[in-house]
Structures are given as C-alpha cells and as structure tokens.
Amino acid sequence: MxxxxxxxxxxxxxxxxxxxxxxxxxxxxxxxxxxxxxxxxxxxxxxxxxxxxxxxxxxxxxxxxxxxxxxxxxxxxxxxxxxxxxxxxxxxxxxxxxxxxxxxxxxxxxxxxxxxxxxxxxxxxxxxxxxxxxxxxxxxxxxxxxxxxxxxxxxxxxxxxxxxxxxxxxxxxxxxxxxxxxxLRLRESFGHDRSLDLPGIGLAGTGLLGVVWAIVRGNAAGWTSPEVIAPAAAGVVLLAAFVLWERRAAAPMMPMRFFRSRAFAAASGVTVALSFSLFGSLFFLVAQYLQTALGYSPLDAGLRTLPWTAAPMLVSPVAGVLSSRIGSRPLMVAGLLLQAAALARLGHAVAAHVAYTGLIGPLIASGVGISLVFPTIPETIFAAVAASDEGKASGVNGAVRELGGLLGVAVLTLAFSRAGGLGTPAAFARGLHSALLVGATAAALGAAVALLVPASRQRVRAPDSAAEPAA
Missing domain, CATH: 1.20.1250.20 (MFS general substrate transporter like domains)
Structure with missing residues (x-):
C-alpha cells in the first residue's frame, strides 16, 4: 500500500x-x-x-x-x-x-x-x-x-x-x-471486509429508525403514547437482533470486538455525553433563550454565541497537537468538567436574570471545554481499532454521536417543560435552569467515563488481521 x-x-x-x-x-x-x-x-x-x-x-x-x-x-x-x-x-x-x-x-x-x-x-x-x-x-x-x-x-x-x-x-x-x-486529490482506500453485511444493514437501519422516531416524537406526542412506545420497543428489539447477528456474521458492519476495547467503549461513552450536553444546550440557548426570551434577532443571537461557538476554531487544533503528546484522557476529563461547570453556571445565571454580559464568561468556558474533547475522540477511536476497521469505527462513532445529540435535545426539552415553560419570563427561566443543569450533569458523567480511557502509553493499535487492499 x-x-x-x-x-x-x-x-x-x-x-x-x-x-x-x-x-x-x-x-x-x-x-x-x-x-x-x-x-x-x-x-x-x-x-x-x-x-x-x-x-x-x-x-x-x-x-x-x-x-x-x-x-x-x-x-x-x-x-x-x-x-x-x-x-x-x-x-x-x-x-x-x-x-x-x-x-x-x-x-x-x-x-x-x-x-x-x-x-x-x-x-x-x-x-x-x-x-x-x-x-x-x-x-x-x-x-x-x-x-x-x-x-x-x-x-x-x-x-x-x-x-x-x-x-x-x-x-x-x-x-x-x-x-x-x-x-483527483484523494487516495482511494477500502476496508478489509469488502462484502456488504446486508442483514446487518437492514437490522441496524430499521432499528435505528424506530429509536430515532421515538426520541424525536417523544415530547410532542407524549413519551407514553403508542406512537412513541411502539417504534421504540420495535427499535430496541431490532437493535438487539442486530447485535446478535453481528456476533456471528462473517463480515459484520459493526464488529462487537470494538467494545471489548476499553478505549473504544469509553470514547463512545464520552461521545454520547458531549453530544447530549452540547446539542441540547445549544438548542435552548440559541433558538430559545437569546431569541425568544431576550428578543434578539437570529443574526444578533448568533453573534452573541460567538464567545462559545468560536472557541473550537482556536482551541481544537491546539488540543489535537497536545493529545498526540500527552494522550487524550486528561484533555477529555478537563474538557468535560469545564463544560459541566460552565453549563451549571449558565443555568444559575439565567435563573437569576443576569444580563448578557454575565453569560460571556461561562460561554467561553463551555467553548473551550468542548474544544478540548472534539479532536481527542476520533484519535482515541482510531487508535483502538485496526487500520482496516477505521471505516466501521467512524460509522459507529458517528451514529453514537447523533443519537446522543437527539437524546440531549429530547431530555433537556422534557426537563424544561417539567420545570417551567414558555408562558412567562419567570417560567422560561425556571425551565432553562433545569434543562442546563441536566446538560451539566451529563457532561460531568462523561468526565467520569473519560477516566476509563487508557493512558497514552497504554493505547496500542489493534493488529490488522489481514493486509488492507491498496488502491
């Protein structure tokens, strides 16, 4: 090659x-x-x-x-x-x-x-x-x-x-x-397993469809409604069948051996926690709080999120270099703890009706926190699998990330509606306070999971079972 x-x-x-x-x-x-x-x-x-x-x-x-x-x-x-x-x-x-x-x-x-x-x-x-x-x-x-x-x-x-x-x-x-x-410019490459796992594709696709439908429709239709329970139950059963099939398939699309790797399993848990806390909080702060509660236009709201969302442009490249030198675990733990502290502070700030200037500090802290984690997840994921399995590992991590984000929006919305609502500014502040504390808790749990990621010197790439076909 x-x-x-x-x-x-x-x-x-x-x-x-x-x-x-x-x-x-x-x-x-x-x-x-x-x-x-x-x-x-x-x-x-x-x-x-x-x-x-x-x-x-x-x-x-x-x-x-x-x-x-x-x-x-x-x-x-x-x-x-x-x-x-x-x-x-x-x-x-x-x-x-x-x-x-x-x-x-x-x-x-x-x-x-x-x-x-x-x-x-x-x-x-x-x-x-x-x-x-x-x-x-x-x-x-x-x-x-x-x-x-x-x-x-x-x-x-x-x-x-x-x-x-x-x-x-x-x-x-x-x-x-x-x-x-x-x-013209990219090099062609293939995975080691060139055959398509058609039963796996069918089981995974239909199973994820049921679960995603339930998550997306849960708050609108009611979490106990047949419209949510039936597809959720069917999705779980189909995904369980998918796991059983993948354990015996000759060329599985998601090899179960991935999850025997502590690094891969822990990084997947970190992915869920980061997506859960980030996308749920982003949905409420940008689409709801700054526009609905504070009355900013979409452009003005976007500008006011820059202390938060611009941080990855500056910090992620630096975090990527540091990860190669000191390992991903300390950056993951520090980043998620910073994210948890920042969201908790934002939750208390909105409940106390703090002016926008009082939000800038925690917005910056949250942005730096997620920037420390973003580049370390793929590096950990790919270091835990054989080179021929990198495509499958990327697909698994992407699916886990999207499910974490969908679940974060759904759960934070549920917490918001249970504690407050859109009726009055006070009710909105109560709801957002509760939602952000849930996001902070998810980030803190993610930091605990990140402690399970092996230290840099312990992470050794899994051996290839066979040479990867060259382009």
Whole structure:
C-alpha cells in the first residue's frame, strides 16, 4: 500500500474539512430559517418540524450504512458520491415550490451527509500517520466548530439580505468544486471486509429508525403514547437482533470486538455525553433563550454565541497537537468538567436574570471545554481499532454521536417543560435552569467515563488481521 505524499495529506485535510463545514453548517442555518420558510411556502408547524426531522432521520439512520458502503465500494468513490447527492438535494431544496418537496429534499440531503460525515474522518485517518493525526483531527474539529459558530450568523445575514433559498444555493458551488477535487486529490482506500453485511444493514437501519422516531416524537406526542412506545420497543428489539447477528456474521458492519476495547467503549461513552450536553444546550440557548426570551434577532443571537461557538476554531487544533503528546484522557476529563461547570453556571445565571454580559464568561468556558474533547475522540477511536476497521469505527462513532445529540435535545426539552415553560419570563427561566443543569450533569458523567480511557502509553493499535487492499 503506497504512503500518501505530504501534498496529498493536506489536500485530504482541506477537502474533508470543506465537506464537514458544508454538512454541519446546513443543519444550523435551516433551523434559523424556519420562520421565513413558513411565510413563503405556507408551511404548517408539522411541515416545519419535518423540514428538520427528515434530515435528522436519514442522517442518523444511515451513518453505519454510509461507512459500510465506503469500505465495500471505495471510500473516495462513496465520499464523492455523498457530496454530489448532498449538493443536488440542496439545489432541489432551493427551488422547492412547496413544503412537501422541501421535506423530501432534506431527507435526501441527510443521505448524502450520512455518507460524507464518517468517510471524511476515515479518509483523514488513512492519509495521516498516527503521530500526525492529532493535528489533522484538531483542524477538522476546528472547521466543524467554525460551522457551528457561523451557522446562525450566516443564516441571519442571508435571510436579511437575500432570501431563505440561498442557504441551500450556498452548498451548490462548494459541492461542484469539491467533487472533482475529491476524485483527483484523494487516495482511494477500502476496508478489509469488502462484502456488504446486508442483514446487518437492514437490522441496524430499521432499528435505528424506530429509536430515532421515538426520541424525536417523544415530547410532542407524549413519551407514553403508542406512537412513541411502539417504534421504540420495535427499535430496541431490532437493535438487539442486530447485535446478535453481528456476533456471528462473517463480515459484520459493526464488529462487537470494538467494545471489548476499553478505549473504544469509553470514547463512545464520552461521545454520547458531549453530544447530549452540547446539542441540547445549544438548542435552548440559541433558538430559545437569546431569541425568544431576550428578543434578539437570529443574526444578533448568533453573534452573541460567538464567545462559545468560536472557541473550537482556536482551541481544537491546539488540543489535537497536545493529545498526540500527552494522550487524550486528561484533555477529555478537563474538557468535560469545564463544560459541566460552565453549563451549571449558565443555568444559575439565567435563573437569576443576569444580563448578557454575565453569560460571556461561562460561554467561553463551555467553548473551550468542548474544544478540548472534539479532536481527542476520533484519535482515541482510531487508535483502538485496526487500520482496516477505521471505516466501521467512524460509522459507529458517528451514529453514537447523533443519537446522543437527539437524546440531549429530547431530555433537556422534557426537563424544561417539567420545570417551567414558555408562558412567562419567570417560567422560561425556571425551565432553562433545569434543562442546563441536566446538560451539566451529563457532561460531568462523561468526565467520569473519560477516566476509563487508557493512558497514552497504554493505547496500542489493534493488529490488522489481514493486509488492507491498496488502491
């Protein structure tokens, strides 16, 4: 197998980072544009909900499948296809004449993103040697953080100056440039297991569909309603069947041996805790508190989150380099403890009706905290598996991350509604206080799980069972 040249490594980092920026930015700008979409298309509340959920469903459900397709048909080939699908769906969304067409386009966008997201990390891991991956993952995480930081700002600017279809048109020229560059500049690679685990794909996809449906619909339909309980129960049964099948499959899409690795299992737990606390808190602070409670416009709210969301651009690359030198465990523990303390402080601040200036300190602390964890998770995950299993490991970690984020939004919403509500400012503050404390607790539990990650000198890459096919 040929070793990538330095030039090809940096091309891989640039193309992977552009792809993750496009995918991460899109979901945030769509959430900000929902009021404009409702006015222009005459969309109902249910249709607006599905404008977000259709993307979430296809993205979360197909992450494992996207990684498996890359292992089978070629990671570069499928990554390029995912970019093309995402870009084409963006163009359809931009010209959508009604809400039904927009929802369908969003579902197809999710399919493209489910291929791009895990393969972007796998391509990086293939291009960079282990001792250089910390920096690569740090830059990749910083670019993803930049998308989070710029999402509300980009959306507010586009909606104010142009119109909501331009949030989708923005993806098209980026995709048109990225697809041929990916074909020309990325090195093709395959997983060791080239056969498709079709029973595994079916069981995982339908099982995740039931679980994701239940999580997304839980608060709206009621957690004890048949609409939630039935798909949740079916999803759990199907995922249990998936695990049993994977234990005996000749070429499993999610080898159960991954979870016998303490590093892999602990890093997966850290992923859940980080996504749970981050996305749940981000949903409430940006979409609810700054706009609904404090009355800021989408653009002004986005600008006021910069002390929080801009930190990954600055801190993640540094954390990636440090992780390669001192190991990921101390950075994970410190980052999650900082996130827990910051969210707890924010919860008390909103309950005490502190002015925005009183939020800046904990927002910065939270941003630094998540920036310490972002690049250390993929480095730990990939160090725990054989090189030929990196595609599968990336898919598993992506699915775990999305489920953690969905669960965080659902649970924090439940905590908010139980403790307060939208009726009065006082009720809103009580609800947000409770929600943020739940997020802080999740981050603190994640720090405890991070203590289980082996020290740097103990992490030894699993041996390859066979040589990986070369491009």
């Amino acid at each position: 040929t070793v990538p040249t330095p030039a090809r490594r940096w091309w891989t980092l640039a193309i992977s980072s552009v792809a993750i920026f496009m995918v991460a930015l899109d979901n945030l700008v769509v959430a900000t544009a929902l009021p404009s979409i409702r006015r222009d298309l005459g969309a109902t509340i249910s249709e607006l909900e599905w404008t977000v959920n259709a993307y979430v469903f296809s993205f979360a459900v197909l992450l494992l499948t996207g990684a498996a397709l890359g292992d089978r048909f070629g990671r570069r080939r499928m990554f390029s296809l995912g970019l093309a699908v995402f870009s084409l769906a963006s163009a359809i969304a931009a010209i959508a004449p009604d809400a039904t067409t927009l929802v369908a386009a969003r579902a197809v966008q999710g399919v493209g993103a489910a291929i791009v997201m895990p393969l972007s990390l796998t391509l990086l891991a293939d291009a960079f040697p282990p001792e250089r991956r910390g920096l690569a993952f740090g830059i990749w995480g910083g670019v993803g953080g930049a998308a989070v930081a710029m999402g509300p700002i980009v959306a507010g600017t586009i909606i104010d100056r142009l119109s909501w279809p331009w949030i989708f048109w923005l993806n098209v020229p980026i995709g048109l440039a990225a697809v041929p560059l990916a074909r």
